[in-house]
Amino acid sequence: MSLPADYLTYPYRRPGMDHERYAYSNLFQRKPVTWPGNARVALWVLPVLEFFPMDMAPKGFRPPGGMERPAPDYWNYTLRDYGNRVGFARIYRALERRGLKASVAMSSRLAERYPHVVAETNRLGFELIGHGVDMNHLHTGALPVEEEREWVKSSLATLRRLSGQAVTGWHSPAYSQTHATLDLIAAEGVQYVSDWVNDDMPYRMQAKSGPIHSMPNAFEITDMQIFGFFKYKPAQFVEQVMDQFELLYREAGKHGGRIMTLSLRPWLSGVPHRIAAIETVLDRMLGHGGVWSATGAEILAAWKAQQ
Amino acid sequence: MPKEEPGLYDYLPYYDRPRIEWPNGARLAFWCAPNVEFYELNPPANPSRPSWPRPVPDVQGYSWRDYGNRVGFWRMMEAMDRYGVRGSISLNVALCDHFPDIAAAMRERNWEFFSHGIYNTRYTYQMDEAQERAMIADVKASVKKWSGQDLAGWLAPALTNTDNTMDLLAEAGVKYTLDLFHDDQPMPVKVKQGRLISVPYSLEINDFTTLFQGNCTPRDYTDAIKAQFDRLYQEGAENGQVMCLPLHPYLIGQPHRMKQFEAALDYITGHDKVWLATGREIADHYYAHCYDRFAAAIAARKGG
Structure with a gap:
């Protein structure tokens, strides 16, 4: 038994990354940034509103929240749909009552199916960002580039047409990307992407058409991970999210403004027994003072102006 | 041919064995083993195991590991400095080529560099003897180049071994392996030539198995x-113990975990009969004071 010779050759063993998408950078060696009003932490609330077709058969991997029972899977379909009827409304109200902003990642097919959700997003002044077609359209593996280009174009065009917003942000379904995704979304006018979970701050990436920026969106602190996978209790979510916030808040005193991303799925965080946990973390964060609620586009603009 | 058992060690009862005495009357040798890793975006395929859970490019998995090198490592290091805990680094040696700043920070602190292979996406599975020997030689040379140290310890890349691994490590002069989890104390490992011991690592209080898998x-x-500490500290009054805290900067260096990591270090370093050691120091002490007595006790039992 032996392996092919190329298994012991290392063509990218060199200073820096093993690809050309971005440069290595130590977070603690960067120039500190200052947020508007000298805030320590920019609070970026990121509701993720998704359409999971009941007949989905995704290629590559099963996205979290996908169907898992024999058809017709009313169990999973309706639990996800609950989020787009009831759960999102609870989350939006919690944000509205606190005067907070948000960026909303939305499947384009959800925007088509439920105009009310788009109208509410606009009414509250939330930013809409691209989230692909739906959760059956994963940007993964051997997806032909022409097919992916069509998904990117059509999903962004749909959100822009239905909302009237510019739509300059992107978060792929289930953080899925192909080798071409960055080039395709940048070519369609996307300025930031929140799928690369390697940083607590924005950084510059390279697409064929020019720069695109990464915005922080750590999956380990999302409700998907904490409630969905780990089945932790609401009180445990509050502890862990506040630990995240407090560490960032503390670091901001020394290293400049930080970003607290709060990524929320309405079918998890918008249920009656968990919504209080979301309200609690919002209230506790705001209680610290020096917190700037902003959209992804606003945070990125403030960051870029200081580079 | 798959084997019924590893064939790498013999039985020794837990409460009836020679006594380990650590320096200065310590009950417990505590060592901290961060895995400082590089996972490749497009690694070549190994027939025994896929490189990534999702099809390449697994952007979520890749960027999560990269967090450790951009952010988590530096946060973890600062906390370890604050508590006076040195690292014994489970190192994918190619990381030093990619990120010389990380290598320099570890070297400045006189942390131990031990092997975790070349990349965490290059598995030992299905390597022939010559290939595995070449990989070990590469690691040994890289550790020397980046740290000035002679390679002493080995945790196989992604914990992937072959039937030849332990013999090849002993042949190359490696002193200890971390891939065997059969005991709470260091133990002799049976190899064709030279000597090798196992030093306790941990899959029980590893941040990956607890925080992510468990x-x-x-x-x-x-x-x-x-x-884990309390029980080993208590038992260490009877017979010296080892406690390893294996870490991954991409996990422990997350903002939502640092407070708890600091609390753990604060607790451990607050005890006086603890030897804050490295893997190499534990192995050296064991070879000098314990190996022969353990080998004799094992031989006297004739296997069972």
């Missing part, structure tokens, strides 16, 4: 570390 909240994790 559904352990950060607070539960600190409690598990404290409980």
